[in-house]
Amino acid sequence: MNYELYMGEALAEGRAAVARGERPHAAVAVLDEAMVARGHDRVVETNDPTAHAVIVALREASRRLDTSRLQGVTIFSTIEPCAMCVGALLNSDVDALVYAVPNREDGAAGTILQLVEQAGPGRRLKVVSGIRRDEVEELYASTTAAG
Numbered sequence: 373m374n375y376e377l378y379m380g381e382a383l384a385e386g387r388a389a390v391a392r393g394e395r396p397h398a399a400v401a402v403l404d405e406a407m408v409a410r411g412h413d414r415v416v417e418t419n420d421p422t423a424h425a426v427i428v429a430l431r432e433a434s435r436r437l438d439t440s441r442l443q444g445v446t447i448f449s450t451i452e453p454c455a456m457c458v459g460a461l462l463n464s465d466v467d468a469l470v471y472a473v474p475n476r477e478d479g480a481a482g483t484i485l486q487l488v489e490q491a492g493p494g495r496r497l498k499v500v501s502g503i504r505r506d507e508v509e510e511l512y513a514s515t516t517a518a519g
Contacts, residue, residue, distance in 0.1 A: 401433035409433035426457035452479035472508035
């Protein structure tokens with residue numbers, strides 16, 4: 373699977389989020405080398421504190437694939453997900469999480485919390501980090517400087 377390509381799609385979605393007044397958190401869902409969903413934070417737009425990028429992408433993937441069990445899906449996220457999002461990834465049975473930058477505030481895939489390692493029997497999630505990290509860090513830095 374081309375991690376660079378799909379993280380580029382998440383990065384583009386992150387830029388779209390910023391243009392809409394949201395944080396640059398973005399995610400895409402990929403199954404069999406095809407992007408099946410994309411999402412970015414919609415917390416501000418919807419006044420919904422659960423409308424995180426990973427949740428938005430999981431909801432769209434589940435709708436498009438007509439299942440809540442997303443075996444075979446890889447989620448590409450611009451930032452390491454929080455506890456809520458990691459829980460959703462584990463509960464939806466996605467195969468893998470690929471993220472660009474660690475979340476130093478509430479990362480739950482190893483930076484602050486280790487929810488993937490602590491998952492119960494039968495819960496597995498491959499985690500890959502650092503893909504296109506420099507570009508994503510630039511996006512986050514530019515939005516922090518602007519805001």
